[in-house]
Every structure is written in C-alpha cells, then in structure tokens.
Amino acid sequence: MGLSAGDGRARSPRDEEWPEAEKAEKLARGAALKWASGVFYRPEKLEGLGQYRSRETQRNSSIRSRLKSTVQSYLEGVSAGLEQLQSAAQEVQSVCQDLGAARWTLLDSADRFQGLQQMRVLMAEHVQLASVVQVLPQLFSVHEVFSHILQLLHGQHLLEAHAELMMMEHLRDNILSQLHLRRLSSAQATVLSYFGGLQELNESLAKQLWDIVGSSLRLVREDPVLFVTAVRIIEREEKIDDTLLLEATFLPPGRPKGWRQKFYHVLQDTITGAHFHASRMDAQGPGLARHLAALQKDIVSELRVVKDLMVQCVPAHYNILSICTATYHQALTSHLQDILQEDLDKQALFLLLEWALRVYHSPEMMGHPDLLPEVDISALGPLLSPELVDQMERKYVVKVKASVLEWMQRTLEVEFKEWFREEEPETDHQGFFQSALPIIVMQMLNENIQVASLITSSLQQKVYNMALEELEAFLGRLREALVQCGKEHQKDRTVPKYYVSYLLAMLNNNLALSSSVSSLHPNAAHREVPASLWAALDRMQKKACQLLLEELLLDLQPLCLQLPSRKWLSGSQLVSNMCEVIDKYAKDFSHVRKPVFTLLLMESELLVASQYLRALMQKKMVCKSEEERGQLCHRLLQDATQLQELFCGLGLDQSQQSLEAVFALRELICLKDPALLSLEVLGFITKYPDVSDEHISTLLDLRGDVSKEVRHVVLEMMAQHPQVLPESYRPIFSTILVPVPELPFCLRKGKCA
Known part of the structure; x- marks a missing residue:
C-alpha cells in the first residue's frame, strides 16, 4: 500500500525535467514489489523481514557512497577542462593580435617589392642570353658537323659518325626542351628547320645499319667488326630511348627510335627472304x-x-x-x-x-x-598442326587410292586377257593352278602400307583402311569380269579354251588373297579386316564355284535328260557316263587347294543328286506293274551306289553326301503295301524337311499303284506334320521344281471347260 500511495504523489519539477528518472523509479518499485510478493507470500517468511530490511539498508548506503564518489570525480574533471579552455582562448587572442600587426607591416612594404620584380625579369633574360652565348659556337658549326658526319658515314666510320650525330641531337633536343618549357611553340619550327639535316643523317645511318644486319650471317664469318659496331650503335640508341621514356616530360621528334626491334625485324626478314620468298x-x-x-x-x-x-x-x-x-x-x-x-x-x-x-x-x-x-x-x-597433318594424310591417301585403282584396273585387264590364252595357267610346285594376280595386288597394297608406316601410325592406318576398301572393290570388279567371261563362254564353249582351268586358278588366287589379307597390316593389334571384305571374298569364291558347277551341269544335262526311261531300266551305261564326266571334272578340281576342292566335291555331289532326283520327278514314266517297280528300285540302288562309291573314292565322306536321298526315295517306291506309305512318308519328310506336297505326289505317281484315298491320307498326314528346316540342313528338294499338271477335259488348245 505504501508503494501505491507513493505512485499517486504529485510530480515535482525535477521529475518533469528528468522523465527517465521517473521511469526508472517506477521500474524499480515494480521490481521491488514483485520481489517482496515472491519472498513474503507465506506468513512464516515475515519473521526474516528485519534481516531483509537491514541488508537492503546497507546495500543502499553502499550504492549512495559509490554514486557520490563518481559524481565528485566527474565534477573535478569538468573543472580542469574549463580551466584549460580558458587558457587556450587567451593564447588564441594573443596570436590574432600578432597576425594583425604583421599584416599592417607587409602592407607598408608592398611598394618596395615592385623593384624586385624587374630584377627577376632581368635575371631570367640574363640566364637565357648566357645559355645562348654558350651554345653559339655549336650552333654556328651545325652544318659543318653535318658534312663531317656524312663523310664519316661514307667511309663507314659508324661509331664516330654516330657519336657526333648524338651530340647534334642532344643540342637540338635541349633547345626544343627549353622552348617546350616556356611554351614557345612558334620557335620550335625554326629550330627543327635549322636541324633538318639530322633526319637525313639518321636515315642514312639506319640504312647502313640494316644493310649490315641483313648481311650479318656472312659478316660474322668473314669480319664481325662491322656487325659488332652496328649492335653497339643500336644499344646506344636503346639507352637514349629508355632514358627519355623514363623521364616522360618531353619526347624529341623521332623518339623512341626502337632500333632494337627493328634489328629483330630486319634479321627475321633477311632469314625469311633468303629461303622462303x-x-x-x-x-x-x-x-x-x-x-x-x-x-x-x-x-x-x-x-x-x-x-x-x-x-x-x-x-x-x-x-x-x-x-x-x-x-x-x-x-x-x-x-x-x-x-x-x-x-x-x-x-x-x-x-x-x-x-x-x-x-x-x-x-x-x-x-x-x-x-x-x-x-x-x-x-x-x-x-x-595436327589438323594440317591429318588433312595432308587424307590428301595423300586420296592420291594413293587413285594410283592403286589405276594399277588394279590394269592388272585386271591383263588378267582378263590371260583367261583367253591358248595355254593353261601356270602352276605352283604342288601342281595347283595360279596366276600372278594375288602377288601383284598384295605386293602393291603392302608396299603402300609399309611406305606409310615410315611417316606416322595414323597414316599407316588410313592407307591400310583404303587398301582394304580398294581390295573389296577390286574383288567386285574381278567377279564382274568372271561373269563376263562366263557369258562369252556360254556363246561358244570353246572360248576360252581353258575356261575351267582359269576358274580353278581364280579360286586358288582367292584363297591366296584370303590368307594374305589377315597379315596385310604389320601390327597385329590393328588388323581389323571388315566383314564386308570377307563377304566379298566369299562372293568371289561362290561365283567361281557356280560357274564351274554350271559347266559341269552342261555336260551332265544331256545324260540326265535320258532319265527315267525303259532303256535305262533295262540297263545302260548312262550312270557310268555320268561318272566319267564327274571323274574328269574331279581331276580338274584336283588343281585347286584342299578347302575349295572339298567344297567343289560337295557341291558337285549335291548337283548330281539334285539333277538325278529332278529327272525322276519330270513325270516321264509311271511304273505299270510291280515288276517295273522292282526294276526301278534295282536301278536306283545300282545308280546311287555307283555314284556314292565314286564320290567316296574322290575323297568325299559318305556323311557329307546328298545321294542318301536317292536311297530314301527308293524305299518309298519299293514299299509293297501302299497303305503303309503315310508312315514311310512321315519318316522321309522328317529326314528331308524341304520336300513339298508336289514332290511326294510326284513320287506317288511314279509308283503307279497309289489310290486317291491313300494319296489323300498321305497329304493329310503331311499337312498335320509341318517341318522346320534345321540351321545345318543342306536343302536338296527345294531346288527341284515339279512340272505343273495339265488340266483335264480340255476341249481345245488354250481353253478348258
């Protein structure tokens, strides 16, 4: 209640003057009230009120004493400051009085300084005149010195000439500098005109210097004194340039000369012009x-x-x-x-x-x-630069490519003419037909690759890639040449005379190219032969084999046309004649190396088997009786056995032969009970999945005893058991076309009811 009553008191003038004190007092009272309510909220706490009052009284006394001490110290400092300010104000007033007295004294002496100004002007004129008097002898002798310098230059006394030239330049530059300082620009033109000969002398000296520098490589070998003199003069001029540029107040005309840089330029131009211009x-x-x-x-x-x-x-x-x-x-x-x-x-x-x-x-x-x-x-x-090197390498490869193309074209033309010669191709020590074509082609490509390896590996790789591309293109042209030769041979089988022999030589050549191309690049790590080149070699081999087999076919066809016939059934030399033809070609094939020889035997055997089967399926004959069927089975067994033994004797394993299809076909014809044909045909199509309905129907016709019902059952069974060709299967029936049966009930030609 005491605190509340205190808050209601009227404000004193001091409170009005110090509002912060009033605010502080309120905060203190509030804090005290809060503290007291927290301490004495229970009655038993009131017993210690006297202790609290005593402790707070001591605390307030301590605070008052410290406040008094602080205020006393502050008041003493303010008093000392006021005394110092008063002393300073007195000193400032004294100085102002002294300055006023000095000002009046100077005003009284102003008239006396006018005389000193005139003396200053006279002194400046005297200094200028004294300077002019000192340089007058030099000024009067300028043109005489110019003439002397010119004589020295003509006599190649360059150091003496340059010393006097520097002296004249120094004289001129001093005069110009003085005029520049006094801003007498009008007089500078007169000075420059008077010293105009300096420019011509400088140019004459410079010309001799640059001539010396231009002949420096010769002079240092014969007499280096003149060259050393030129370098000394250049260094003198460089020091003058550096000094003037360092001062940076006044640059005389023609400065800086930069003769050291000019020295470099002349030397570089001399080197460049002597060899490259x-x-x-x-x-x-x-x-x-x-x-x-x-x-x-x-x-x-x-x-x-x-x-x-x-x-x-x-x-x-x-x-x-x-x-x-x-x-x-x-x-x-x-x-x-x-x-x-x-x-x-x-x-x-x-x-x-x-x-x-x-x-x-x-x-x-x-x-x-x-x-x-x-x-x-x-x-x-x-x-x-690497870019320029790459560009040059590409240009080089283009030029080499053109040369290789031209050379290969000539080689192909020569090879094509050789095919029509009246003598067999040459043979190697093993009796295999060959020509010089692989050696010529590979040697040419290899030489270009080896030459490129002398430069860089990148050029070698570029030429190697180009060589493979050109070899692939050459194989394509060679294949076209074989096709053209084959067409000429079809028109007249006596031309070329040794057609088969040269085809075999080309197969050996193709093998030689195949084995050589893998080692064409000297670095095994970079022998990346593209698949397209292998494909070109394969196409070349297949084309030559195809032409050889076509030639064999032409000799076999007249014999195959006689199959089947009654005369053939009764026994003839037909298959023996076929064996003679095959044996003749096999002897020719022996002049080709083994991988291709085996391939030719396999393809020949497949050709014989397919032609034999094709002849049987031409519907030329139908067995009229069981006796004829027996004769047919006997003849098939004899023919197939004879042909098979022939190829086995030539070196073709029985497992590699296709004549087994003739034996399987014979089983279909020999079957006595037609009702069992569906089972026999199922085994046949399982073994030969490329056989078609037409093929089976034709074989059933050949028997001559198959009813429509049995035929329908067989064909229905085939429809229910479609076959898929294995990857390793060699097709034989898919190459045989069966004649289309004639439509019945024809009333007249070209129109049927």
Whole structure:
C-alpha cells in the first residue's frame, strides 16, 4: 500500500525535467514489489523481514557512497577542462593580435617589392642570353658537323659518325626542351628547320645499319667488326630511348627510335627472304626434294653460324639463337602451308610429311649434334598442326587410292586377257593352278602400307583402311569380269579354251588373297579386316564355284535328260557316263587347294543328286506293274551306289553326301503295301524337311499303284506334320521344281471347260 500511495504523489519539477528518472523509479518499485510478493507470500517468511530490511539498508548506503564518489570525480574533471579552455582562448587572442600587426607591416612594404620584380625579369633574360652565348659556337658549326658526319658515314666510320650525330641531337633536343618549357611553340619550327639535316643523317645511318644486319650471317664469318659496331650503335640508341621514356616530360621528334626491334625485324626478314620468298619452285617430285634438301642444309649451316659466332657478337639479352630458331620454325610453317596450296602428287605429299614429321626433328637437321643442346624446338610446337597433318594424310591417301585403282584396273585387264590364252595357267610346285594376280595386288597394297608406316601410325592406318576398301572393290570388279567371261563362254564353249582351268586358278588366287589379307597390316593389334571384305571374298569364291558347277551341269544335262526311261531300266551305261564326266571334272578340281576342292566335291555331289532326283520327278514314266517297280528300285540302288562309291573314292565322306536321298526315295517306291506309305512318308519328310506336297505326289505317281484315298491320307498326314528346316540342313528338294499338271477335259488348245 505504501508503494501505491507513493505512485499517486504529485510530480515535482525535477521529475518533469528528468522523465527517465521517473521511469526508472517506477521500474524499480515494480521490481521491488514483485520481489517482496515472491519472498513474503507465506506468513512464516515475515519473521526474516528485519534481516531483509537491514541488508537492503546497507546495500543502499553502499550504492549512495559509490554514486557520490563518481559524481565528485566527474565534477573535478569538468573543472580542469574549463580551466584549460580558458587558457587556450587567451593564447588564441594573443596570436590574432600578432597576425594583425604583421599584416599592417607587409602592407607598408608592398611598394618596395615592385623593384624586385624587374630584377627577376632581368635575371631570367640574363640566364637565357648566357645559355645562348654558350651554345653559339655549336650552333654556328651545325652544318659543318653535318658534312663531317656524312663523310664519316661514307667511309663507314659508324661509331664516330654516330657519336657526333648524338651530340647534334642532344643540342637540338635541349633547345626544343627549353622552348617546350616556356611554351614557345612558334620557335620550335625554326629550330627543327635549322636541324633538318639530322633526319637525313639518321636515315642514312639506319640504312647502313640494316644493310649490315641483313648481311650479318656472312659478316660474322668473314669480319664481325662491322656487325659488332652496328649492335653497339643500336644499344646506344636503346639507352637514349629508355632514358627519355623514363623521364616522360618531353619526347624529341623521332623518339623512341626502337632500333632494337627493328634489328629483330630486319634479321627475321633477311632469314625469311633468303629461303622462303624465292621465285616459284617446282612443287612436284624431284624439284620439291631438291628444295627441301637445300632448306635442310642451309638452315643447319646458318644456325651453326648463329650458335658459334653471332651469339658472341651481341648482348646475352638478345637471345639471338632462340630468335633465329623461332624465325626459321615459323617461316618453315608458313612456307610449307604455301606449298600445300599447290595440287601436289602423292610423292610430293609423302616428301612433305616425311620432312616435316621425321627429317625436321632428326639428328640430320634440328637435332644435329652441332646444334644441341642450345637449339631446342620442343617449346615451339609442331611444324605442322595436327589438323594440317591429318588433312595432308587424307590428301595423300586420296592420291594413293587413285594410283592403286589405276594399277588394279590394269592388272585386271591383263588378267582378263590371260583367261583367253591358248595355254593353261601356270602352276605352283604342288601342281595347283595360279596366276600372278594375288602377288601383284598384295605386293602393291603392302608396299603402300609399309611406305606409310615410315611417316606416322595414323597414316599407316588410313592407307591400310583404303587398301582394304580398294581390295573389296577390286574383288567386285574381278567377279564382274568372271561373269563376263562366263557369258562369252556360254556363246561358244570353246572360248576360252581353258575356261575351267582359269576358274580353278581364280579360286586358288582367292584363297591366296584370303590368307594374305589377315597379315596385310604389320601390327597385329590393328588388323581389323571388315566383314564386308570377307563377304566379298566369299562372293568371289561362290561365283567361281557356280560357274564351274554350271559347266559341269552342261555336260551332265544331256545324260540326265535320258532319265527315267525303259532303256535305262533295262540297263545302260548312262550312270557310268555320268561318272566319267564327274571323274574328269574331279581331276580338274584336283588343281585347286584342299578347302575349295572339298567344297567343289560337295557341291558337285549335291548337283548330281539334285539333277538325278529332278529327272525322276519330270513325270516321264509311271511304273505299270510291280515288276517295273522292282526294276526301278534295282536301278536306283545300282545308280546311287555307283555314284556314292565314286564320290567316296574322290575323297568325299559318305556323311557329307546328298545321294542318301536317292536311297530314301527308293524305299518309298519299293514299299509293297501302299497303305503303309503315310508312315514311310512321315519318316522321309522328317529326314528331308524341304520336300513339298508336289514332290511326294510326284513320287506317288511314279509308283503307279497309289489310290486317291491313300494319296489323300498321305497329304493329310503331311499337312498335320509341318517341318522346320534345321540351321545345318543342306536343302536338296527345294531346288527341284515339279512340272505343273495339265488340266483335264480340255476341249481345245488354250481353253478348258
């Protein structure tokens, strides 16, 4: 209640003046009230009220004493500050009075300074006149000095001439500098006109210097004094340039001269012009080879001179050997690019590639022992960029491709003419027919690949890929030539005379190409023969085999046309004649190497079997009785056995023969009970899944005793058991076409009811 009553008191003037104190007091009272309510919320706590009052009284006394001490200290500091401010104000007032007195004294002495200004002007004029008097003898002798300098230049006394020239330039530049400082620009033109001869002398001196630098490679070998003199003059001028540029207040006309940079430019132009700006050269074959050899010799010789002699004639910071090496390198790069603009043949492209990638870095040129280790071109980059090298390699491959194509075309033309010769092809030591075609083709391709390997592996790979492409294309053209030869032979079988022998020679040639192509690339890791090339070789082999089998077929067909017949049933030499034809061809086939010989035997046997079966299915004969069927079965057994024994004798295993189909067909005809044909036919179609309904129907017709009901049962059974050809199965019946049966009830030709 006491705290609440206190809050209701009227505000004192001090509270109005310090609102923060009132706010603080309220917060303190509130905090005290909160603390008291928390401590004395229970009656038993009131017993310690006296202790709390005593402790808070002591605490308040301590706080009051500290506040008094702080306020006292603050008041003492304020008092000392006020005293210092008062002392400073008195000193400032004294200084103001002294400054006022000095100002009045200066105003009284102003008239006396006017006389001093006139003395200053006279002094400046005196200094100028004294300077002019000092240089008058030199000014009067300027033209005489010019004449003397010119005489010295004509006599090639370059150091003396340059010393006097520097003196004249120094005189002129001092005068111009003074005029510049005094901003007397109108007088500068007069001075420049008076010293106008300096420009001509500078140009004359510079011309002699650059002529000397242009002949530096010769001079350092014969008499290096003149070259050293030129370098000393250039260094003098460089120091003058550096000094003037460092001061950066006034640059005389013609400065900076930059003669050191000019020295580099002249030296680089001399090197470039001596070898790379010559008249138009012969960019083909021998002319290019001579040009590159001359470049190699001259560059090595001149770099030796630079390394051994010129380096000693110039300061070390010139890096003259590095500058010359880089100049030759860059000039060669540009020069080779210019040469590549020409339409170069393959020899020229090869020379450039070999020279740039091999010779240039070899001990014969930039890696010469006389140049190492000072000459190092590794930091200059390649002479030709990788992109340019790739472009050159592609151009080279195109040129080689054209050459290979032309050569192969001539080879094919010669080979084609040889097929029509009146003598057999040549044989090797084993008696196999052959020609020079594989050796010529592979040797040509191999030589080009080997030559490319002398440059880079990438070029070798490009030429290798091109060689395989051209070989594939050549095989295609060779196959077309065989087809053309076959057409000529069909018109007249006596032309070519040794048609079969040359076909066998081509098969041996194809085998030789197949075995050689795998080793065409010297690096086994890069022998990637494309599948298309193997396919081309396979097509070539198949075409030659096909033409041979067609030739065999032409000799067999007249005999096969006699099958079947009554005369054949009664016994004839028909199959014996067929065996003689086959044996004749087999003897010819013995001139081809074994893999193809075996293939030809297999294909010949398949051809004989299919022709034999085809003849039986031409509906030329129907057995009229059981006796005829027995004769037919006997004849089939004899023929098949004779043919089979023939091929076995030639080296063809019985498991590789297709004549087993004749034995199986004989079982169908020999079956005495037609009701069992459906089971026999089921076994037949299981063994020969390519047999069709027409084939079976024709065979049933051949028996001559099969009723419509039995035929229907057999065909229905076949429909219920469709067959799938195994992957390894060799088709035989699918190649045999059965004649279409004639429609019945024909009233007249071409129209049926």
